[in-house]
Amino acid sequence: MTTPGSVHPIEAESYRILAERVDLSALGPLSRAVAERVIHASADLEYATSLVLDETALASGVEALRRGAVVVADVEMVAAGITSVAATCFLGRVPPGSGGDGAPTRSAAAMRMAAAAHRRGAVFVVGCAPTALVELVKLAAAGRVEPALVVGLPVGFVGAAESKEALRASGLPAVSNVGEKGGSAVAAAAVNALLRLAGGPGARRG
Numbered sequence: 001m002t003t004p005g006s007v008h009p010i011e012a013e014s015y016r017i018l019a020e021r022v023d024l025s026a027l028g029p030l031s032r033a034v035a036e037r038v039i040h041a042s043a044d045l046e047y048a049t050s051l052v053l054d055e056t057a058l059a060s061g062v063e064a065l066r067r068g069a070v071v072v073a074d075v076e077m078v079a080a081g082i083t084s085v086a087a088t089c090f091l092g093r094v095p096p097g098s099g100g101d102g103a104p105t106r107s108a109a110a111m112r113m114a115a116a117a118h119r120r121g122a123v124f125v126v127g128c129a130p131t132a133l134v135e136l137v138k139l140a141a142a143g144r145v146e147p148a149l150v151v152g153l154p155v156g157f158v159g160a161a162e163s164k165e166a167l168r169a170s171g172l173p174a175v176s177n178v179g180e181k182g183g184s185a186v187a188a189a190a191v192n193a194l195l196r197l198a199g200g201p202g203a204r205r206g
Contacts, residue, residue, distance in 0.1 A: 014040050022048045030058035034175060034193045041189035050177040052164075057173035058194065061123055061149030065198040069148055070122040071191065072114045074107055074132040078125055081188025084195040087125065090114045108135035115145035123194075125151040127187025130159035137163075137170045150174045151190050155182035 015036065022045050024032045031053035038047045065071075071087040073079035079087035090110040103109035107129035114124070115136065124147045126133040133152045139145045152167040152174055154160045164176040175190050 011040070021045060024048060027053065028055040030055050030062065030194075030197060033197055034058065034190050037189045037193035037196075038186045041185050042183075044181070046181065047177060047186070050179055050181065052168060052174075052176045052178065054173070057149060058175070060173045061151075061175075061194050062197045064121055064123055064148035065194055067121075070118050072118060072122050072124045073187075074111065074126040074154075075128040075184065077184040078127040078187050081127075081184055082125070082191050082195075084192070087191075088114075090117070103135065105129065105131040107132040111135040112139065115139045119144070120146045121148050123147065123149045123151070123191065125187050125191055126154050126163075127151075127182060127184040128154055130154045130156060130163035133163040133167060134159070137166050137172070140170060140172055147172060149194075151187055152176045153182035153187040153190065156180060 018036060018039055022039065024035050027035060034053055035048060035051055038051065039045060071082060071085050073082065073087045073089045075091055076089050079089045090113040091106060093113055094106040094109045103112055108131045111132045112135060124136055126136065133154055136145065136150060140147065150167060150172050152164050153176065154163055157180055160180050160182060161178070164178070167174050167176050
């Protein structure tokens with residue numbers, strides 16, 4: 001395990017290889033940090049071109065985390081991968097086999113609960129369920145939630161790419177990627193990069 005300010009030799013070697021294989025120098029500093037972390041976590045160089053990153057949106061996320069913003073994850077696997085802070089997940093509060101409250105899926109119902117509990121300033125992270133991301137976008141459009149940042153990187157053949165397109169079209173401050181790839185590990189990695197940038201006494205490498 002690494003400590004604040006330290007880098008494990010394996011991680012250092014991973015970043016050295018990454019730098020040899022892909023040039024991220026055209027990205028802004030915040031975008032580059034997120035892209036590096038996602039590629040490091042996935043060993044997938046395609047993220048160098050498929051990630052959609054915005055310095056202003058990332059700065060909003062970093063500042064929110066620095067102030068102690070709540071981090072909401074769509075599934076427990078995403079929450080477990082986020083270091084430095086205890087991310088919260090509402091999925092377990094929705095009974096199995098039921099969307100709840102008329103929502104199409106449990107993940108969407110859980111996102112409704114999360115939005116009601118954290119209406120302003122939270123960082124929402126979706127790495128698994130496209131329906132959770134679609135629901136979050138709808139809630140934001142209806143004025144029912146105002147995230148500081150949405151990390152939208154769900155994975156899958158059904159709805160994942162489309163949900164991320166909807167996120168980008170929404171105008172919300174966001175991290176996303178083009179296509180079907182994504183997942184819990186890359187979503188958590190993006191947040192961990194922002195937590196490093198936010199710093200603070202609790203920050204550690206994930």
